[in-house]
Amino acid sequence: MQQDAYWWLDGVETAITGLNATLRDFARFGQFILNDGKIDGLSVLPEGWVREAGRSLTLVDGTQAAYGYMWWPEPDGAGHFSDGDFAAYGIFGQRLHISPKHGFLIAELCARSKPKADDSVDGLAFARAAVEALEA
Template sequence: MKKSMIDLERLIETKYENTAGITVLKNGNTVYESYFNGCTPESRIHVYSVTKSIVSILIGIAVDRGCIKSIHQKVLDFFPDYRVKQREKTIQNITLEHLLTMTAPYKYKFAPYIKYFTSEDGVTFSLDLLGGRGKIGDFRYTPLIGPDILSGILIKTAGQSVFDFASENLFSPLGIHVSRNITFQSKEEQLAFNKATDISGWVADEAGTNTAGWGLTLSLTDMAKIGQLCLQKGIWDGRQIVSANWINESTKEHSRWEKNDLPYGYLWWVHPDGFSAMGDGGNVIYVNTEKHIVVAIASLFKRNARDRIELIKEYVEPLFL
C-alpha cells in the first residue's frame, strides 16, 4: 500500500472516525475500497438524506415514463381529495419542481419531529404543513418533513409503492438489494436502526409510504453504483435506466442555499465539477464529471460530523487524478 493511502486511512481513523467505508471508482473501475469500525462489504448503513437523491432518480424515471406529465404540475393536482384549509392560498401554487429544489415554503418554524415520527401518514402530515406565509421560490432545506410528499406523488402516479417502483426500475437493474419495508413500533427501535449495520430496508410509515428524506439503508457498493449510474448519464449495462436529460437537469443548479453558498439541483447538491448526494453523519455519493471519479463514503451516525467533501477534495481525489 502506498504511503499516501496509509496517511489517508490514518486521517480517517483519527478525524473522520465514524466512517464505515470508502470506495473510489475511476472510469468505472474500483481503484480503492476500505472499511472501518468493523464494517464489511455486507454492511448496510442508514444513509439519511442520500435517500433524497435516490428519490430524485425515481421521480426522473416516472417523468420519463409519462407517469408524471411535468415537474411544473401543482402539488395539489396529485392529491385531488386533499382538503385545503380556508384562506390557505400559498399551497395552491406550489409545484413539484418547488419540492425538488427545496423552494417550497412550510408553516413550521421549528420542525415538529416528535409529531412527525409518531404520525401514521407522513404524506398528509407534510401536506398539512406545506404553504403558509413563506415565499415560494426562497430556498428552505427540509431534511425530513416535506419530502414525503414526493413519495405520495410517486404512489399516485406510478400506481405502486415507492419500494416496489424502486426495486423494479432502479435497484434490480443495478444489482442493489433492499430487503423490505421497515416500520418502527417505538423510539427505541428507531434509535437502534440508526446505529445498525445489518438491516437492509427502507423506512415506511403505517400507511406503507416510504420516507423520501431519510430512511434507506445501502451498502457502500450500492452507493457507488448510484453515483456511477449518474456519471454514465443514466445508462447501466447498456440499458437507459433514467434519461440523460433528467440526469443533466437534476444535477445542475436550480436554487441556492445562500447562507452556505451551496447550489442545489433536484435533490442533489451541485459543485463546479459535478454533484453530490449528502446525508447526515457523513454519508456521501460524490461525482466528479470532469475526472470521471465517483467517491462513496458510508458513515455511522455522529452529530456535527466533519465535512466529507473537504476530505474528498483535499485528500482522496489527489490520489487518483
C-alpha cells in the same frame, strides 16, 4: 443491487430520507449516476436528467439555489458551482460524491450516533484532494 436494501418508514414514506443499503450498493448507484443513468449502455433516465439533477436550480426570482433534484452541487474553491461535481448526503454521514468531469465517485458511509454534521474529515476537501491526486 447485490443486497436487499431497506426503506425506513415512520407511518408514511418520504422522499428525503430512509434508504439503508450496503456501501457496495451505494457505490453501484453512484456508478449508475456517473454513467449518466445508463446500465449496460441502455438509458434508464431521460437524456440530460443527471446533468440537470446535479446543477444549481435557478429560482423564479433569478437567484441560484445550491440544490438540484435531491443532489447538492459542490462549490468550487470560490463558492461557485462550475466544475459539475455534485453529492447526495445522508443525515448520519453517508455521502455520494459524483465527479462527471473527472469520471469518478466517492461512496462513503458513517455511523453517527445522531443526525448532525460533526465530521472529523471535511468530505468536500477530501474529494478535492482526490481529484488533485488523480490529475497529478
